[in-house]
Amino acid sequence: MAICSRDQSCSQSPDRTPPKPPNASRRGFLKRVATTAAVAGSSMIGAPLIVPRTVLGANAPSNRINLAVIGLGTRGLPDMKVFLNNEDVQVVALCDVNRASAGYRDETTVMGLEPALKVATDHYAARQRSGSFQGVDATGDFREILERKDIDAVAVVVPDHWHAVMTIMAAEAGKDIFCQKPLTLTIQDGQEMIRAVRKNRRILQTGSQWRSNARVRHACELVRNGYIGQLQTIRTTISLNNKKDPGPGWQPMPVPAGFDYPMWLGPAPKVPYHIDRCIYKFRFNLDYSGGQITNIGAHALDIAQWGNGTERTGPVEVEGLAATWPPEGSLFTTALTSSFRLKYANGVELICESIPPFFSTRFEGTEGWVEFTSKGLKTSPESLATLTLKPNDIRLFAPNPSRTVAKPGDFYADHVRNFLDCVKSREEPFEPVEVGHRTASLCHLGNIAIKRMKRLTWDPEAEQFPGDPAANAMRSRPRRTDWKAG
Ligand SMILES: NC(=O)c1ccc[n+]([C@@H]2O[C@H](COP(=O)([O-])OP(=O)(O)OC[C@H]3O[C@@H](n4cnc5c(N)ncnc54)[C@H](O)[C@@H]3O)[C@@H](O)[C@H]2O)c1
Structure with a gap:
């Protein structure tokens, strides 16, 4: 049986140089409680819930992916839930320029930063009863997320005119990226994104789940x-x-x-x-x-x-x-x-x-x-x-x-899972x-x-x-x- 590469024909991909290992900061995960409080106390909005982290077996910090979701609207909110459902992901921060409003695809449903923060904190609060609650930070400025050394990956779920700028800045900041489709606003955007992702040896999965x-x-x-x-x-x-x-x-x-x-x-x-x-x-x-x-x-x-x-x-x-x-x-x-x-x-x-x-x-x-x-x-x-x-x-x-x-x-969950597996293995994702x-x-x-x-x-x-x-x-x-x- 011929096994094809995930993105191409059956030939081996010659440029499959493994990107460098994920941020070493994942190993310093436990230190984040203090960091979280400090960042939230500055310009981050939405207070983190101050509950100690408990580390358990297979989900030990060194095995977890600290992830932030940027954009919590029509797609971002459901995307966040998919990430939350992966035990080895810790959604540590959320970002949206809209605190809360209706007017999304489902015109009556209120979405934005605060509703998403509630979903995430409720999710982790329920887990707290089983002993593994973590705080979630919230901000309106994605640059605060990129500055954080403890964040391994970001999901970019904002309108298309932001995809290139955020992806390039995230790659430069050493983050892996799940970026929604369409990947770009222009052809030049894509060329620049490729350069930034490859130069910084990042994992990027395009969100074309079909x-x-x-x-x-x-x-x-x-x-x-x-x-x-x-x-x-x-x-x-x-x-x-x-x-x-x-x-x-x-x-x-x-x-x-x-x-x-x-x-x-x-x-x-x-x-x-x-x-x-x-x-x-x-x-x-x-x-x-x-x-x-x-x-x-x-x-x-x-x-x-x-x-x-x-x-x-x-x-x-x-x-x-x-x-x-x-x-x-x-x-x-x-x-x-x-x-x-x-x-x-x-x-x-x-x-x-x-x-x-x-x-x-x-x-x-x-x-x-x-x-x-x-x-x-x-x-x-x-x-x-x-x-x-x-x-x-x-x-x-x-x-x-x-x-x-x-x-x-x-199959959406499988698409996201492929990204997460690649963040850990440093292999090419399905849609690089x-x-x-x-x-x-x-x-x-x-x-x-x-x-x-x-x-x-x-x-x-x-x-x-x-x-x-x-x-x-x-x-x-x-x-x-x-x-x-x-
Ligand atoms: N894979 C899919 O099937 C699928 C489905 C829907 C949308 N999408 C893609 O997801 C992306 C977002 O689409 P949507 O329908 O969720 O849009 P939306 O307008 O419903 O939500 C986008 C959110 O991003 C926020 N935002 C905008 N600029 C921001 C910034 N600078 N920083 C932080 N947040 C910012 C907005 O306030 C909004 O809440 C688009 O690229 C779209 O094509 C993919």
């Missing part, structure tokens, strides 16, 4: 092993915008108490506050994200890259086919609907269109097809869906090979920075293509559009460096 789903893996294994014949076309769909903005003529709003708007904007342009620019809806403004092309494309196109075996490269041609845009003067600036085409050097064409359902990735070959949607797997011939691979077939990486039922919470960068780049190429609306040549090695300065300029955006806490 590849940890057993059915996605089966679909990609069918394609990689030729069960649908020669792969010709990959059709991906992304959903339509699920939120509305106030439309042209929107008026600035007063910044709510407990929301550090300057720190939310960070490296993005300085503009007046409106709630529909920030919480959850940032996805639909090009200053912070790339619309459903990056939001949902980061899943659908990630699967396409995996099945096609092109995870560390990209297409050679991109073409915008159609797009509709919000009216001039709207707060939302990303495409309402879009359609674009990419072509790879192996001749495979990838088409991405905004059509419900949530998302789908369909591989079409000369002898059949396989389609993954969030509802499940369909194949032609039907027998492929339950086919057992032959002993010599290519096997793709499975973070939890025993998991066959694809409940969302389960290079792979997350290439998936996000595909989405950015799509956005560039629908803006330019013509056929563009792309050099995936040099990561540039040969002889097209206007398109090349769209690979990056200015980042403000004068951001500070409000």
Whole structure:
């Protein structure tokens, strides 16, 4: 049986130099009680619960990962719960610029720093009865987290315009990073993140959890092993915008108490506050994200890259086919609907269109097809869906090979677990920075293509559009460096 590397084809990855061991400070974990109190007493907000730590067997401090979660909204709060459910993780600090409010994806649920702190402290208080309670610190300034020597890893679960800055600073500070998808806001972001992660020998896992789903893996294994014949076309769909903005003529709003708007904007342009620019809806403004092309494309196109075996490269041609845009003067600036085409050097064409359902990735070959949607797997011939691979077939990486039922919470937990295992082992995670960068780049190429609306040549090695300065300029955006806490 050929065992593939977790991120690539079956060849051994030549750049698999193990990053350096995790922070030695984990061994000094017990000293943190005093540190915690000192930091919390300064500029950290939210008092830590002063309860002595008790060290028990397999969860001895030297074996634990001290982790901080940055961003506690729609995704960050559930992400924090996944980390809390891992016995060898100690969530020691939380960070959000929003103390508490509604307005997240579930518009009525209150999220932010304080609700998350309550969940975490309740979790550990329940454990206290079994003798292992730890305090949790809270802050609105992620730099306080990066300064702490006792923190091994951070989860970056903030809007996309912060991913690069926080990842680069975290890598420089010696932290391992779980960074949400889409990994980047721009192609240049990804290049800089790779440099920082590799220079500092950090572990970075991209939060594209669908590849940890057993059915996605089966679909990609069918394609990689030729069960649908020669792969010709990959059709991906992304959903339509699920939120509305106030439309042209929107008026600035007063910044709510407990929301550090300057720190939310960070490296993005300085503009007046409106709630529909920030919480959850940032996805639909090009200053912070790339619309459903990056939001949902980061899943659908990630699967396409995996099945096609092109995870560390990209297409050679991109073409915008159609797009509709919000009216001039709207707060939302990303495409309402879009359609674009990419072509790879192996001749495979990838088409991405905004059509419900949530998302789908369909591989079409000369002898059949396989389609993954969030509802499940369909194949032609039907027998492929339950086919057992032959002993010599290519096997793709499975973070939890025993998991066959694809409940969302389960494979998400497996994806996170893979990150934690790699923090300890210093092996490459399932979706390292290079792979997350290439998936996000595909989405950015799509956005560039629908803006330019013509056929563009792309050099995936040099990561540039040969002889097209206007398109090349769209690979990056200015980042403000004068951001500070409000
Ligand atoms: N893997 C998935 O399936 C999945 C699902 C949802 C979201 N995401 C990703 O997670 C990220 C966050 O999305 P969301 O839906 O949770 O957004 P959200 O707006 O609901 O939450 C983001 C949180 O980050 C906070 N924040 C913003 N700037 C900050 C800063 N400088 N420091 C600390 N906190 C800051 C906000 O106040 C907010 O509470 C996005 O990149 C998104 O694509 C991934």
